[in-house]
Amino acid sequence: MTCALKLRKFIVNLLKNMINRFFFGIAAFGLLLTSCASNQNKNISRLSLIQKRDELICGVSGKIPGFSFIERDGSYKGLDVDICKAFAAAIIGDSEKVQFRPLTAAERFLAIKTGDIDLLSRNTTLTLSRDSFGGNGLTFAPVVFHDGQGLMVKKNSGIESIQELANKSICVGSGTTTEQNINDTFESLSLPYTPIKYQDLNQVVAGYLQGRCQAMTSDRSQLAAARSGFKNSKDHIILDDVLSKEPLAPASDGSEQKLADAMRWTVFALIAAEEQGITQSNIADKVQLATNNPQLKSLRRFLGVDGGLGEKIGLSNNFVVNVIKATGNYGEIYDRNLGRDSDVPIPRGLNEIYSKGGLHISPPFN
Amino acid sequence: MNNINPNLNTNSFQKLKKFLLSKSKYNFCNFIFFVILISLIFNLLTWIFINSNWKVVTSNLNLYAFGSFPIDQQWRPTLWFFSLLSITFITVYGPKWNWLRKNLIFGWIGTVPLGIYLLNGGLGLNPVMTRHWGGLTLTILITSCSILFSLPIGILLALCRRSSIFLIQKLCSFYIDVMRAVPLIAVLFFGQLLIPLFLPVGLEIDRVWRAIIAFTFFVSAYIAEDIRGGLQSIPNNQIEAAKSLGLNKYQINIFILIPQALRVALPAITNHLIGLFQNTSLMSILGLMELLGVSRSILANPEYIGQYIEVYIWLASVYWLFCTIMAFVSKKLEQKMTINKGY
Amino acid sequence: MSKNKKKFFQILLVFAFLGFLGILINNLIINLARTGLGFNFNWLTKPASFSLAEHPLPYSPSDSYAWALFIGWMNSLKVIISSLVLATCIGTLIGFLRVGKNSFFSIITAGYITVIRQTPLLIQLMCWYFVGFLNMRNNSFLSISNIFNISNKGIELFGLNLSPEFSALLFGLSIFSSAFIAEVIRGGIQSVPLGQWEAFRSLGISEKQGFFKIIIPQALPAFIPGLTSQYLNLAKNSTLAIAIGYSDIYAINDTIINQTGRAVECFIILLCSFLILNLLITKVMGIIDKSIMKSGI
Missing domain, CATH: 3.40.190.10 (Periplasmic binding protein-like II)
Incomplete structure (x- = not known):
């Protein structure tokens, strides 16, 4: 018998055994997991x-x-x-x-x-x-870091206060307090607006720069940070309105x-x-x-x-x-x-x- | 549209020649499209070479390739890339020695542990934590590991789906159907955020491995369906013939059914594997630093704010290149397999 | 395997499987208790307190989470159905051109199919959205009087305004799927035996008529399984909407998970909604398949 055949036979036997014991294996694995779970010292800090x-x-x-x-x-x-x-x-x-x-x-x-x-x-x-x-x-x-939520708009849009943003689109990062704050603010002022939600700040910036929305909102520090990277950073202003306290x-x-x-x-x-x-x-x-x-x-x-x-x-x-x-x-x-x-x-x-x-x-x- | 040519075997050169020489009434239409195409390509080229700023790509090539892998250790992933490249080259253009062809599969399997060893370190190499893995290295690692794991699991699932034991069959069918019904991102989400909830307290699986597990779960269901199709294409009398030769159930499966089913299913499987490579980009939505994820982090660097167009086009071409290589290799493999049929 | 052994095996299997499942669920319960997450669906009735840019039905932030999820489902359905139609149209056209005698179009479409198929959908979507639609600034890219207008405000069609997010998703999904559908169409047409072509040609039927009246009806049954799986893929791929800010079911689930921390429940909801969607598409395609079989050949 050649070596290769022997090897094949060995592998086949192994597979056979494994399939036969497969379910015992699962059970054993399960037992292992439970023992892990019970042995685990839950109080380890x-x-x-x-x-x-x-x-x-x-x-x-x-x-x-x-x-x-x-x-x-x-x-x-x-x-x-x-x-x-x-x-x-x-x-x-x-x-x-x-x-x-x-x-x-x-x-x-x-x-x-x-x-x-x-x-x-x-x-x-x-x-x-x-x-x-x-x-x-x-x-x-x-x-x-003590921050506050702000709004950034383009200077040439002529927008100077939050009231002027009624019925405008606003770019916002999803899943953040920012999203809730902007909603609360505009609700309380009963201003209608359209939120455009992105996954991260870069996309918010991209959406804003490309004119998808008239304003972008985020923590003021992030607005300033983003603005510092713009080509013409002087063309953008951060509104004086602070929508919220953002203690980070x-x-x-x-x-x-x-x-x-x-x-x-x-x-x-x-x-x-x-x-x-x-x-x-x-x-x-x-x-x-x-x-x-x-x-x-x-x-x-x-x-x-x-x-x-x-x-x-x-x-x-x-x-x-x-x-x-x-x-x-x-x-x-x-x-x-x-x-x-x-x-x-x-x-x-x-x-x-x-x-x-x-x-x-x-x-x-x- | 009314000139349908069912014979598609003419190669593209002949087609081009035919097109240039033909006097069809559609030539005018062709010409207009041709002009539009050329102008599009011209615009794209002007943009690429004149109007764009490729600094965001050129100065970060290291990051795209290796993520935050320590710079003095970057020869390791590079070595791995080279080993992958060389085995690809051998598979496609290598000599036709029999022993080489037979053992090539082990070479392919071997690249995965080699990659893990080179990236992870240990046994003489400095250990590097998975947090440093990133970029293209991570993309390829996730792809290759998932392929390696999902193929045997897919085969097993396909066999189980044909099992004579009622319960095994039902369980596997259920698993395959559910996996094929849910979007990949949900499975990845499960892998990243919910797997820890199903593990005993204190048992942690690394993030990269959880991604690989999720991809394996997902892809193996698709592969199982491909292989099932392959198995169905095998005539029943082969099984009877094998039985009459005295082979038992396992031998029939391993030596008769699976190789043939794999051969039939190969095109479909490779399509799914190419899809897997592309879909690793979804991990960036869940915060892993693979190729797309690393790019999104680079875009957060204040130096590069707003230069996403260059980055996206660069990424698209990188993915395209790799997928094309994969498709090319699989095509060559298919050809080789049909040649080696031996009857 | 003898019958008794089989029975024993099955019982063992049941126990092993139940045991395994039990351990997982046990772990889950322990972990949920440990992390204080809990498991219930009461939160569904609480106000969602996030607003949505796109809602086919009236929605306000004071509506419940359940309603928000439903809106997400509607949004998903909207984009899936419309891109399904568009993808089928583009895909069929490309598929026909691919098998057509016109070599120029044949080469172009082959190039189109490889480029589209070999780049990730996620990157294509981002390109469509950030590079494509948003890059158009305010000047309209393509406009035909008041009927049709593509600009960075999205697509305007007969006064119907589609947002850029929706448009980008629609285009991205349709174009991506169309490449796959084209391959399905090509495979279907090629599955019709060559003899059929020769037969109708020898009968003096024109190429156009022969193609649509003789070849296509025979190829139709071969289209259905491939198309079904492409449609299912399209539905699943629509979840990538989150990357370009379209509020589909996954994006809304994501927001809710972030707000409430109800990951397990949200995952179950997501799972169920996709199982339903899957079933829906399979059923509809099954009906189409049956009607083709009945009407036909």
């Missing part, structure tokens, strides 16, 4: 899961200039992306151990609920129904308190660092300073030299140092992505820290 995995899975949009987009070398860049990196630095200790998942607006909450991603840093507006147990059941970290914040599953705490205090650390003038470049000196001067109690606590604050939220004590080393403080993150020298300059306005007239403030690290 997401935070320790991330640390065990040694990687943070972060949901981003991937399609919003200034907040998250893909660079020529394939890396992600933007404010939302830097916030993710700060979380990774705090939780794992390495800001590079992040996996970015581009998500559409429609799938983002489901992706969090099914555990597909650990947290969401995707231009998500904090609202009651998203935050609440009876709603989407998420928990939001502090706001990282990272979010995680509501049942994961440990992760939520870690996220909350990481964001606060970014803000607190700016308040105290701690930056990426001077963090090493500050640590040195804190170690050498036992009388600087609050700085020592903040940088984790003593006090053990990090441990209380399941992180290492020096998580603040890791975060600032990796991404810099909030102001540095802002300047890098949305500052004057960036591709999408947006004035800081409400996003200054409280001492400069903005809304960002950190509770004490005590």
Whole structure:
């Protein structure tokens, strides 16, 4: 008998056996799954899961200039992306151990609920129904960007206020609070309008630029970001009407308190660092300073030299140092992505820290 | 319209010659269409070479090809592309050695694990996470993996649909009919968002693999129908002849029925596989960074806002090129198979 | 296999299958409870609170989700039926030209079929919409007095205004399907034996008459299965509407999932609506098939 024949016979026998045992196989597989399900320790927290995995899975949009987009070398860049990196630095200790998942607006909450991603840093507006147990059941970290919804129109259209948009078409991204806000606003003013819904901001921009609609609506930061990329950016104006407050914040599953705490205090650390003038470049000196001067109690606590604050939220004590080393403080993150020298300059306005007239403030690290 | 030519075997060159030499009264009509066509092509060419700005394509070629695959590791997907190209070349133009022809199928099957190994790393290569997979690499990977998995499943489903056991037959028919009734995007949606809900807590399947699973589910139903058609075309007396030779049920299926059914169904199957390649672009709606998805992210870069026309035309030509190659290879395969029929 | 063994096998199979299904459903229930998603259809009666650009029936954001879904279904049906008709017309024409004696058209149509078939529909749709319709700016591309007008405002036909989204979807779907339908038509015509051609020619029947009166009736039964499957594909492909902002059933499901998080329920609704659609098309084509058989040959 030749080798090939033997092989054939072997394969045939194998297949025969497999088909005979196929259904036992299914049953066995099923049993395996059930045992998996029952053995699974349901109380393992997401935070320790991330640390065990040694990687943070972060949901981003991937399609919003200034907040998250893909660079020529394939890396992600933007404010939302830097916030993710700060979380990774705090939780794992390495800001590079992040996996970015581009998500559409429609799938983002489901992706969090099914555990597909650990947290969401995707231009998500904090609202009651998203935050609440009876709603989407998420928990939001502090706001990282205060925004408001606006409308952009072409200058030569002569439109100057929202009332003049009656019976006009408006381009809007679907599945967002934007869609609901524009509806609420126009309903309350009892103005009829036609919404043209697209899947992502680029398409909204394309529809608007090509004249499909007389106005496009989105968060004002996104409008400004999009406009900065236009050929004749001066031909477009953003109306003064602010349709809504859009506090954008990272979010995680509501049942994961440990992760939520870690996220909350990481964001606060970014803000607190700016308040105290701690930056990426001077963090090493500050640590040195804190170690050498036992009388600087609050700085020592903040940088984790003593006090053990990090441990209380399941992180290492020096998580603040890791975060600032990796991404810099909030102001540095802002300047890098949305500052004057960036591709999408947006004035800081409400996003200054409280001492400069903005809304960002950190509770004490005590 | 009244000159119908049922003989379509004349090649296009002869047709062109005929057209140029014929004195039909339709020549005027032809001429007008010809002028319109030429002006269209001329307009397109002026736009392509003069009015458009191809920077969005040329400066991002790496992204289109490899997604965010680490730059120092990009030789790996490149190597994989080359291995795919060379095996395609060997299949179409290679020597007619018998042993080569017989083992070529293993070569084809082997490209998939090779691709996964090269992309994923491990065993001496730096591991690269699936999040870095993207662009054309991911498109081809999803296509080839889905093909590899869906073919055997399709064959199995087709056989089960003809099974003498009532329940197996009903179950398979039900599965095939339902899968063929729902749109692909719904199946992909199921794969991306709902599969995690059906898995035990803590068990996670990677996103890329979920996409492959969804595509496999979908395509195998279509392949099963193609193969069933092929099986039906085999005359019953072949089974009887095989039985009288003492072959058992499995041997008949594996050595007699499936090879013939595959040969008959090959054109239909390749059509579905080309469709599969095209439909990987749907994953961009669900946020995977394959060719179209990566392009949509590139368009978000403030540098390139509003340059989508160039990108879409570029993508269309890339997809067209690959699909044409696939169609060409399948045509060659068909020819080879009919030649090798041996009777 | 002996009868007893078969019976045993079947029972085993039932248990295995039910067990497997049970595990999946069990997992689903656990996961739904864990994530607090729940499973019910009460939300269908709540107000949708999103507006729609296109609605064949009256609709306002204060209407229920169920009504919004129904509007989506109507939108889908609208685009499916109209592109089905258009695709059949274009496809038949292309198919005839493809088999015709006129070599020039034969080559052109062959090129048309390869180009259309070998590029993804999604990209074609985006091209039709963003590059095609929206790119026309305000000047009309093609206009015949007040009857027919194509511009970036869509298509105007006898005062009936079709939005650019609908028009792009209509064109994209029809042209994509027409390439496949042309192949079906070609296959059907070629399935008629050559002898038939020779026969009517030798009887002195003109080519035109022979083609429409003798060849086509014989080829018709061969068209039906191919056409049915192309129509089904067209219906399924219409879900790509979401990419160009047309509110079809899938797009509305997508919006609702985002608003309410009811992914499982919405998926079931989507599944059912397509099963119904599928059944509808198959039934209608079955009736056509039967009537051809009866009338005929």
